[in-house]
Amino acid sequence: MAAGKKYGFSDFQWVAVMVSAILGAGMMTLPRAVGEIAGRDGWISIILAGFVAWTAALIIWLLCRKFPTRTLPEMSMLILGRPLGILVSALYSLYALVVCSLALRILLSMLSTWVFIWVPVPVLLILILIAIGYVGRMGAITLARLMEIKTILAVAIVFMFMVPLREFVSLNLRPVGGEGLKILQAVPNASFSFLGFEVMLIFFPFLINKNKALKLNSIALGLVTAAYAAGVVFVYGVLGLEYTLNLIWPLMTYMRIGTLPFVQRVDNMLLFAWAGLIISVATVHYFSATYTLATLSKRKYHDIWVLVSLPLVYLLTNVPSNLAETFVFSEIVGMIGYPFLLGMAVLLLLVAKIRGLDEREGKKT
Amino acid sequence: MIRFLFTIFLCGLLFFAGGCWDILLIEDLAMVIAIGFDVDPENPDLMVVTMTSPTLSEEKKEPMATVTVKAESIDQALHNVQRQSEDILVLGQTNVLVFCEEFARSGRLSEVMSQLSQLRDINANAKVVVVKGATAQNVLQLSSPVEPRAAVYLVDLLERNHFTGMINQATVSEYWRKHYTLGIDPVVALIDITGHEDEKEGFRVAGAGLFNSAGKMTGTLTDEEVISYNIITGDAPRRRFITKVKISGHKRNVSGLIERSKVKIKTKIKDKPSIDVRMELIVDGLDADWDANVLDPKVTDKLAKLLAKDFQGNIQELFEKSQKVQADFAGLGRHVRVQHSEWFNGKDWAEEYKDADISVSVKVTVRRIGTMVKPES
Incomplete structure (x- = not known):
């Protein structure tokens, strides 16, 4: 390593990993999911959900900054004791593997629907899992570098989103605020799409500028909120609410409108680019899960954990038997995810406070 | 050794990657560029569907292959056309959908558009046009002296006339959006056939067709x-x-x-x-x-x-x-x-x-x- 150069995540890499952990499959279905409850004000619900996610991320950050050199398994064993710590960490690993599987399942459903109609799903899944396993074994820094490159490439997707905007009609979004309280009712559903910020529990020790973590988290969540809200505004503006609510994959239908002089099917281009984003979500969560398991085994055998967890992801991906079950499954994960993560963070914070544990002050650690 | 075997395994898997597994050579495809819909005079439950695609071969005498079938739905029509086609039908290059006036006025155009919205490969930017006083089959079989491929001529005619403001924009996706959205109804382009009574060989833009919220063409606009x-x-x-x-x-x-x-x-x-x-x-x-x-x-x-x-x-x-x-x-x-x-x-x-x-x-x-x-x- 070059003298003076610190080993860890740069600021941009941190933002890239956070964005990569959150932004993925949710975008494809969010316009319909929020529109069913909040109507044409769905985009407001998403902005509010962004604030909810930011608050949740703040609680996790409060916990992480108390133990800046420890990952979740290390801090949970320290705070709760070894048995409870192992239980909490194992539950987190399972949760992360489920999120990874769910992201892959939605990706596979989308690919099978739109492009690879005749390709057997197991073939696609195995190919993707090989890539995820390969990246997972390379370590956190390599993962961060990959996410950095992917985030830069994702800028191209922003331009693709602009193609159908010629058909944008602002009337489709008005009257703004007309749905009243329904806007708030859609916030929980919208919030589920922001799950992923919790990877902070695993990656925080890798961040070089830990004093900037809150600011960087705010930037990452701001970017994701802007992307989600813009996606919904664009889809409603072009397709109209009524038509959007009748579509399983509204974003794909949106992208079918309009062409570029050199690309006739922009939707296929987007699908391939977006597949990269969803695989990133799966990879970051997969790494979090296996790294947690490796830490439980004294930071050894990460390579082995990466390999042995792949069949589990394969099986979990195949749990929903159809698309309807996939959406139900994803709602359940969202409903369990928030209380589990926040409950765990608050519990760890409270117990640490009661026991006077704080690594920064060198108390009993 | 393990690394070598792993590399071989990975290379082997590449053969199963999407494109290789589901390979479709362009020579084997029948790229439908226009579809016509008419009412079946013998059975009101059926429609007459005409599909036209370029032959893409120097050996073929005609530049376009046109197949007409009867069917109850677009899916059935695709099956029936496929039975007569030596190539695999694909709809990604479909540039124009032609409906006869009776078909549009009966509300069946809307049914077909709804069925088309479920076909994932249909080109959402294809033009939608209603022909006055003739059948869609006629339109797709015309051979204009300017351009013998009627479907190509029709698409160019619609695009240029839209650009110059002579007709409205009417695409498949626009029809879907306006049909579903409350407070606006679809409008499609209208054409009619020109030429002598015995020798009809061209067509011209002739206005627009107005649709009501139930999906029936209830009126027309002059040019x-x-x-x-x-x-x-x-x-x-x-x-x-x-x-x-x-x-x-x-x-x-x-x-x-x-x-x-x-x-x-x-x-x-x-x-x-x-x-x-x-x-x-x-x-x-x-x-x-x-x-x-x-x-x-x-x-x-x-x-x-x-x-x-x-x-x-x-x-x-x-x-x-x-x-x-x-x-x-x-x-x-x-x-x-x-x-x-x-x-x-x-x-x-x-x-x-x-x-x-x-x-x-x-x-x-x-x-x-x-x-x-x-x-x-």
């Missing part, structure tokens, strides 16, 4: 009315108009370009909706057959006022016509929904639109008049 439609909706890159206005007791030809248009729509609800449409048009390159000094500001003002009156009358008539056929082509209902959403939510807009009071006022600003000081001197 002159389509220009007013494009002025209201801004639905064409270039909007050129030709009209006759009465100046000093004589009807005189006036033509020009609508450079910009601004439409403001205000609505009120009393016992029925009252809609006030205010338009401001910037007209450029005006040509008028009038023996007057066009550099005189009074002449320009007079022409602007006369044009405003003319546009106002035409657009008012257009709205009245659309009310009679319950087709809200301009999406006035969307403005009512935005401005009076509580009232709108409980209403059947198609019924309300029929009885709504629509008033139009137009203000015209003339930028430039022709190239001669006294055009008709």
